[in-house]
Amino acid sequence: MTVDQEIQKEQAVMQERRKRSMTQWAAFVLLGIGSLFGFFFLAFILYWVISQSASAISWEFLTAAPRDMARAGGIAPMIVGSIYITGGALLVAMPFALGSAIWLSEYAWKGWWLRAIRIGVNTLAGVPSIVFGLVGLGLFVFVFDFGVSLLAGMCTLAMLSLPILIRASEEALRSVPRSFREGALALGATRWYMIRTVVLPTAIPGILTGSVLGMARAIGETAPIMFTATAFMLSNPWPTSLFEKVATLPYHLFGLIKISQHYNETKAIQYGTVFVLMVVVTLLNLTAIIWRTRVRRKKAW
């Protein structure tokens, strides 16, 4: 090989390398622009909601009931109602979710049966929420005869949150180290005793954070509760009993836009409602995240 040939070869290699690094650059720039757009949209939504709602947000808005066909006053009952209905859904769903999760992670290790159930749970997670609304109407409102009520809404929302809660709990249970289980079994504990005394106590913080996240997801849901639980401009907006209708944040917004005759006058209130909803969701997520990091830090295994 002559020196010339060698130099040519070298150049070819360099060129190839340059080309490759050009594509790398292109990919980097494009992806960068893509992520920038994502970030931009988020920032824009935040800006939009905050700027539109600024004139509505006040102490009264957070602490009073709506007045004057929802053109004035606040949305306090809706905040309370939303928290009640999702909190209640959590209480209803948790025993079932925990039971399924324990069964899935601790008992069922037999191949296809487990897989089938897991596929079922995941499919449930993908069912459109309005389907839950209709099923809830049929089942809880009519068959169980709860009427259109807080209770029926809780149960419907519970059904909707079940897959998320199951998955979160299962994850928490699975993250309990195998060595704890073996330690307990080797001492002559039965499987259930081991679960009750070692696995569950260790997994509880994870399960709780998971359920708070589940609650944050459920609180914005409208479809499952609009047939089963909630109403716009109730004569008594404050929730008083499980068997009465309840005012909620997402449905209040729906009402302001689609039911009320005063669409234009309530614009700031509409955005205010959305803003409060976003704040509640963020607070729930923050709680879960802070809680989780604190538990992680304390964890010594």
Added chain:
Amino acid sequence: MVKRPEHREIDATAGRDAQVDATRAWVKRTFYGETIIEIWDLDFFYGRNRVLHDVSLGIPKDGVTAIMGPSGCGKSTLLRTLNRMYEVVPGARATGEVIFEGENLLKSDPVILRHKIGMVFQRPNPFPKSIFDNVAYGPRIHGLRNRRKLADLVEDALHRAALWDEVKDRLKDSAFSLSGGQQQRLCIARALAVRPRILLMDEPCSALDPKASDRIEHTARELAEELTVIIVTHNLQQAGRVSDNVAVLLADGELAEFGPTRSIFESPQDERVADYLCGRFG
């Protein structure tokens, strides 16, 4: 064919009872004592993968028995067969007979069995509970709620695991506040609190520094006065220090040799064991 020491002198065509008697006699002669566990033709499978081949072995009641062998030869598996802990692995299966207290323990109730045969694991695995609650865990399984009795049991177990003096003022502290070696002794105490007849130890020192290992070895020796200790170890020196008898497994899961530690270390019968002991493989 593997040399199974007790079989050298035992007529394989004799009936089962005769074989059992002959093994007991052999163990009695060789180790000057009784057997506590007799393993007969034990085969072990993880799914289709055969890990133990035809292991037969009579474990003496007195003293410390070490199980040695190259990595992956099935030492832990053999140990976990004795308290049925292998059952936590799906698809794991043992065939053969393991006679303990006149019964085939492969067919008995594992939960009851594990009250009698305790286990200490390779890495210390205390529960995320207080020191006291860790030790009291076993007795509580049996429904012991009486505080005084529990406290006595815990103290006794901690004494026997040589941990009492270090933790007596901090029983309420988390078990994770202890050092690695202390955690391992806590696990020993936890196992002792159930008052087992046999204590299985699976490389109990492998996660510890030499000083902590030393204390564990010492504890194991002391415990051997009152119960049977079966210890898996990689470490020839350790086996030499703690064990009275040693069983050597080979890479294919066969028992190559079994006998008093001294005689096996000084004059192994099996060439492959000699190689292993000289560090030529494993």
